[in-house]
Structures are given as C-alpha cells and as structure tokens.
Amino acid sequence: MDKLSYALGMSMASSLVNSGLNQIDTDSFVKAFIEVINNGAAEMSPQEANQYIQEYLSKRQNEMLGE
Numbered sequence: 001m002d003k004l005s006y007a008l009g010m011s012m013a014s015s016l017v018n019s020g021l022n023q024i025d026t027d028s029f030v031k032a033f034i035e036v037i038n039n040g041a042a043e044m045s046p047q048e049a050n051q052y053i054q055e056y057l058s059k060r061q062n063e064m065l066g067e
Helices: 002-018 026-037 046-066
Strands: none
Touching: none
C-alpha cells in the first residue's frame, strides 16, 4: 500500500501543478484530506468546496484573460 499511496499522492500533485494550483497551502490540503478520508467533520460541505473551487478557477481564468 505504500507504493500505491505514494503514486496517488504523485498523481494528485501532478494534477494540481498541471492546473496551475501548485502554490496551495499544503497544511490545509492535508488537513482536509485526512478529515475526509477518515470520515471526520470537515470545515465545509462537499457542495461548498466544489462551489469555492469553481469560483476560484473562474476568477483566475478571467484574470488570465485580462478582464
């Protein structure tokens, strides 16, 4: 499982880098990851998280287009 876990971490990190999201707060990322994987109480709902991500990506795209 160690190799699988490492490979999954690499894959997730590569996706973030490829999306231009490589400057995230890794402490918050790991905290949320642990909460979700252990079925713990997260600080936001999955819907709130998805909405925040979409808003962030939309804002970022608009900035890149010079709007």
